[in-house]
Amino acid sequence: MSRAKIPVTVLTGFLGAGKTTLLNRLLKAPEMAGTAVLINEFGEIGLDHLLVERLDEDTVLLNAGCLCCTVRGDLVRALRDLAVRAEAGQEIRRVVVETTGLADPAPILQTLMSDPVVLSAYVLDGVVTLVDAVAGRHTLDTQVEAVKQAAMADRIVLTKTDLATAEEAEALAARLRALNPVAPLLRAVGGAIPPAALLGAGGFDTAGRIPEVAAWLAAEAHHGHHHHGHHHDPNRHDAGIHAFGLVFDSPLAWDGIATWLEMLALTRGDSVLRVKGLLNIAGEDRPVVVHGVQHVFHPPVRLAAWPEGHDRRSRITFVLRNLPRAVVEEGMAAFLSAAAEKARIGTG
Numbered sequence: 001m002s003r004a005k006i007p008v009t010v011l012t013g014f015l016g017a018g019k020t021t022l023l024n025r026l027l028k029a030p031e032m033a034g035t036a037v038l039i040n041e042f043g044e045i046g047l048d049h050l051l052v053e054r055l056d057e058d059t060v061l062l063n064a065g066c067l068c069c070t071v072r073g074d075l076v077r078a079l080r081d082l083a084v085r086a087e088a089g090q091e092i093r094r095v096v097v098e099t100t101g102l103a104d105p106a107p108i109l110q111t112l113m114s115d116p117v118v119l120s121a122y123v124l125d126g127v128v129t130l131v132d133a134v135a136g137r138h139t140l141d142t143q144v145e146a147v148k149q150a151a152m153a154d155r156i157v158l159t160k161t162d163l164a165t166a167e168e169a170e171a172l173a174a175r176l177r178a179l180n181p182v183a184p185l186l187r188a189v190g191g192a193i194p195p196a197a198l199l200g201a202g203g204f205d206t207a208g209r210i211p212e213v214a215a216w217l218a219a220e221a222h223h224g225h226h227h228h229g230h231h232h233d234p235n236r237h238d239a240g241i242h243a244f245g246l247v248f249d250s251p252l253a254w255d256g257i258a259t260w261l262e263m264l265a266l267t268r269g270d271s272v273l274r275v276k277g278l279l280n281i282a283g284e285d286r287p288v289v290v291h292g293v294q295h296v297f298h299p300p301v302r303l304a305a306w307p308e309g310h311d312r313r314s315r316i317t318f319v320l321r322n323l324p325r326a327v328v329e330e331g332m333a334a335f336l337s338a339a340a341e342k343a344r345i346g347t348g
């Protein structure tokens with residue numbers, strides 16, 4: 001007799017919407033035991049695997065590229081590997097795939113619903129899409145991926161409602177209901193939501209959805225991944241978007257980096273789709289994690305310890321739209337040297 005198929009949940013949502021935060025909470029729930037996680041990140045230096053508070057053999061990185069583009073083959077391979085392990089007796093009760101914030105869900109769903117090996121071992125359990133209550137409106141206005149993510153969701157989770165006014169959240173909710181009449185619209189602050197609200201959505205169905213959804217899937221079925229428009233450059237989605245990472249050998253001055261990140265969010269928030277950093281701050285034993293999402297610079301968080309097996313250099317990744325890398329690098333260097341000078345004068 002063949003084994004029961006393993007349910008796969010696709011966790012998506014635009015850059016910085018709160019996917020990793022929610023995943024971290026979810027994985028702590030007892031009913032999530034035996035969950036394998038596949039993480040995909042956009043940009044040269046992946047950090048998410050360091051930020052998911054559990055990196056064991058069942059967390060697989062699909063790194064340096066976008067799941068909907070070049071990494072699609074990796075997704076199939078990772079799922080096949082997990083299926084082999086499950087067949088050999090390892091307990092894999094569920095798989096969660098965290099996509100990059102820029103992922104178009106159509107090719108991912110198409111892959112999950114059509115690859116014969118994947119189909120033999122897995123069943124699609126649903127698409128969970130997170131929408132940031134603060135940045136969501138602007139994101140839906142400017143990024144077609146975000147529209148697709150919302151329209152193809154089986155569950156939509158409005159995040160960061162603690163940072164938005166009730167009117168903002170309600171206006172966004174109304175827009176999401178129009179884009180997706182079938183998905184329950186849930187809310188989560190800090191990723192807090194019962195797993196049962198997200199899991200067990202059942203196979204993907206286009207019934208009741210806006211007509212574009214069926215058209216997007218049909219287009220993917222015809223294209224196949226060889227003709228997928230943007231698969232040549234993993235770090236480039238539309239012409240204006242690019243990602244890069246910076247690495248710093250010496251500890252950084254908190255003053256300089258914090259002031260600069262605040263300035264960047266304030267003045268260039270529309271162009272700074274995402275900043276994520278794991279930082280070695282002068283005078284701190286523990287790593288400090290910083291997150292910027294468009295106009296919001298989130299409060300920094302100290303991790304309990306440096307991730308094992310990783311050096312203590314600071315790493316910052318950026319996803320920018322229509323903003324040259326040099327502008328960011330020069331601005332950052334100026335703020336860091338101003339902070340160093342201040343410290344020198346202060347102590348000298």
Ligand SMILES: Nc1nc2c(ncn2[C@@H]2O[C@H](COP(=O)(O)OP(=O)(O)OP(=O)(O)O)[C@@H](O)[C@H]2O)c(=O)[nH]1
Pocket residue numbers: 013014015016017018019020021022048100101159160161162163188189190191274276290291293298299
């Ligand atoms: N205030 C508030 N902050 C949140 C909430 N959810 C997430 N955040 C913060 O938002 C920032 C980004 O969260 P992540 O979970 O890293 O977002 P992500 O979607 O995984 O980001 P990418 O993988 O880069 O697309 C972090 O600073 C989180 O602490 C929320 O409900 N309220």
